[in-house]
Amino acid sequence: MTLSNVPAVRNSADGSSPVVLDRREGPYGEVVLRRRGPHGDSSHAVYEIIANGCFLMDTADGRSERLLVDAALAALPADRPAPALLIGGLGVGFSLARAAAEPRWGRITVVEREPAVVDWHRSGPLGTVSAAALADPRTEIVLADLVAHLRAPGPRYDALCLDIDNGPDWTVTEDNGGLYTPAGLAACRERLTPGGVLAVWSAQPSPAFEQSLRNAGFAGVTTEEISVARGVPDVVHLGISAA
Template identity: 70%
Template sequence: MDDGAGGPVVLDRRDGPHGEVVLRQHGQLLQIIANGTFLMDTSDGRSERLLVRAALEELRRGAHRRPPRLLIGGLGVGFSLAAAADEPAWGRITVVEREEAVIDWHREGGPLSRLSARALRDPRTEIVHADLLGHLGGGERFDALCLDIDNGPDWTVTEDNGSLYSPAGLAACSASLAPGGVLAVWSAQASPTFEDALRNAGFRRIRTEEIPVIRGVPDVVHFATKPA
């Protein structure tokens, strides 16, 4: 779908408790815009896939044995979920998404369902409509938390998302991880101060991996492990 002049076309626009969220189509690309700020599109997805693949590799380095339980924070366009469902080693896969509109766009027949339909049919997959920090406070423990809820620790679209990267937010992440569990956080740019925050929160084996993109600075994924 195109507007005849090569510009983006709005497929859906919703106003919710966290502001406006928009799904646009620009040529073959689908784009998610939140409060006027570009979040993600369907152009690549390498860094979103790396988020879950590298988290599993980190668990294997720690000699993790049982099928690991994965929580993905943020459904987005579905790249991370699809990568998780493609990996039979994962156990239960829980995706927490606070925007009901984003979940709707992935439902059967929705614009984003072509990326996620198979993963959503996987019996391991559960989609939860909730705020991430509220869900982390529920007492359930996971072996990996793969979080992609914004543009990263230093560039949040809504102020309340910043609480995830705060000492209290990182403490909630740690409390929701089993011993030896892995935290992986996607970011649009590297954040040395976030690495310091992870250390102060008690995480170990902290590293940042850069992923080249078509234009601009590389995406990054911050990795950290909860002591066993």
């Protein structure tokens, strides 16, 4: 993701305007898929997801989304067999593609609440990122609200990689704020196996969230950074559940 104060209307480097490929009313408002780049040149196309007029993410980079998965795996014991992974938010697919490219992961569950986003991957242009991962037998897509999914009874995971907001301090919808409260973090902890990893993507560091993780009983709380061209770095906040 990227900070949501980026204007939803902007021109590409070649001066062309973004092209709207699909616009839908979803369960949480309007979602839009757009393409940027030279007209007629799909090899240099950048795809964007806009929600309720707010720029959320695009396919221009993806390093921090891949770090989200890599950092979680690195924090797990190397001898843990086939760890189960939950990815919160399908987005443009970078985190899922990274996970499916790693044979060490076992079950890979992706929770996405917008049917349009799933469609854009299964039968639309975002399949260029995720097609191989979606075909992987380890992958399961769950169409649900992440907060509700984590609070409901269900299987435990060895890692939760969550990227549904611009960070704990900048949520996409008001309802998402519950994920970062003591009750929300307790729900995350309950869905983790002993020694499991919670990894949370953020468009900026949040010392307050680091403390919230410690207060919620997570150990080994750290923050990993990815530099960006402008502004503060993207980060991944990490915490380990009690063994």
